[in-house]
Amino acid sequence: MEWGKKAGEILARVRAARPLVHHITNLVVTNVTANTTLAVGASPVMAHAPEEVREMVRLARCLVLNIGTLTPALVDSMIAAGQEANRAGVPVVLDPVGAGATALRTSSAARILSEVRVDVLRGNASEVAIVGGYGATVKGVEAADRPENPAEVTRRMAERLGMVVAATGPVDYVSDGRRTLEVRNGHPLLTAVTGTGCMATAVIGAFRAVEEDGVLAAAAALAYFGYAAELAAARAEGPGSFQVHLLDALYLLQPEELARGARLEEVVA
Numbered sequence: 001m002e003w004g005k006k007a008g009e010i011l012a013r014v015r016a017a018r019p020l021v022h023h024i025t026n027l028v029v030t031n032v033t034a035n036t037t038l039a040v041g042a043s044p045v046m047a048h049a050p051e052e053v054r055e056m057v058r059l060a061r062c063l064v065l066n067i068g069t070l071t072p073a074l075v076d077s078m079i080a081a082g083q084e085a086n087r088a089g090v091p092v093v094l095d096p097v098g099a100g101a102t103a104l105r106t107s108s109a110a111r112i113l114s115e116v117r118v119d120v121l122r123g124n125a126s127e128v129a130i131v132g133g134y135g136a137t138v139k140g141v142e143a144a145d146r147p148e149n150p151a152e153v154t155r156r157m158a159e160r161l162g163m164v165v166a167a168t169g170p171v172d173y174v175s176d177g178r179r180t181l182e183v184r185n186g187h188p189l190l191t192a193v194t195g196t197g198c199m200a201t202a203v204i205g206a207f208r209a210v211e212e213d214g215v216l217a218a219a220a221a222l223a224y225f226g227y228a229a230e231l232a233a234a235r236a237e238g239p240g241s242f243q244v245h246l247l248d249a250l251y252l253l254q255p256e257e258l259a260r261g262a263r264l265e266e267v268v269a
Contacts, residue, residue, distance in 0.1 A: 003181070003266075007220035008259035010211050015041035015255075019061035019209035022090075023202065024048045024078050026068025026097060029195035032243075033066075036199045039250035040224075042206035048074060053081035058088050061209035065116075066198055067108055068097035075108045082116030091119040091208050095201040099123065100130035113161070120214050122166040122201045125150055132157030132165065151267055155180045164214035166222065168200060173267075174219040181219035184263040185226025192239040193246075200225045203250075223262035228253050230261075 020043045025033055030046055037044035047056045050073075057063050063085040065078045085092050094116075096109035109131050112118070121128060134153055151173045158165040159177030166174045172183035190196040204221040211217035231253065232245035 002259075003219070003264045004223070004259045004262035006216060007223050007262045007264070008255035008257075010207050010217065010220045011041070011224055011253075011258055012255040013210045014206050017061075017210050018043050019206065020045060020059055021062045021064060021202070021205045021209055022047060022053075022057050022060035022081065023064045023066070023205070024053065024074070024081055025064065025066040026195070026198055028069060029066075029198040032195050032247075033198055033202045035247055036202045036250060037206055039247050040203055040206045042209065044202075048077050050077045050080055053077050054084040057081045057085045057090055060085075060090055062091050062093060062205045064093045064095070064201060064205040065112065066095040066097060066201060067099075067105060067112075068095070068198060070105065070108055072104075072108075075111065078112055079115050082112065082118075086117045091214070092116055093120045093122060093201060093205045093208060094118045095198060096121065096123050096127050096131050097198070099127045106130065118163050120164045120166060120204055120208055120218050121161065122168065122197075122204055122218065124197060125153075125167045125169045128157060128165055128167045129153060132160055151175075151180055151182065164218055166204065166218040168197060168222065172219075172222045172226070174215055174222065176215045179215050180267050181215060181264055182267045183219055183222045183226060185223045185230060185261070187226070187229040187233040189233045189236065189239060189242045190229050193243045196229075196246075199246075219264050220262070223264045224253065224258050225250070227258060227261045227263075
């Protein structure tokens, strides 16, 4: 399969459809997550009040949940929105930020997964390993170690959890337990700016809103985000200008450019 071409086609569909993506997300990155969603070509709404999340999610094409600055009340809102999304056939993307760092984060991620049917789980290698039951260590909300065979661990976690798992790092792996895609787009400056993982999750939400194949949607989104980071890094002088150029690159990157620049392929895991 021509994976780069498929990635470009999905980007074109996002921009044609401008799907509404409902975020219940991290207070640290709410603004940049909304701007990322806009730059991709989708439409963001950032609603977390329990009185409106059910109504709002029924209007959306995808729900993105991010536990970066969680509280028990916010988790309740996430579960209410997630369950309504399940009833309405709206796909759910979960970012278990910092799972493994504290008992609250780990138990909240587990609770969401037990009460909501999640379509795509996106986190760094340590976060998804912890959520998937493989064990790892997390320092703050960053990965402190990585599995020795991330492609195989990602595949096994997807198989165990019964969902698409996207484990991001120097190389990204996306699997549903049967197929595993490897994404080699990206740049080290992504680790120098807070919230870039959350931005990647937002892009996955936009792509999943228009593409039913969760493996393809997540891998294509990560290739697009990583390639935009490469373009931004070529113009940036440091982390501050990199963030600005990253939003510009996401906005300016055209489907045909992505088709040529995406470095993703299927691997045996």
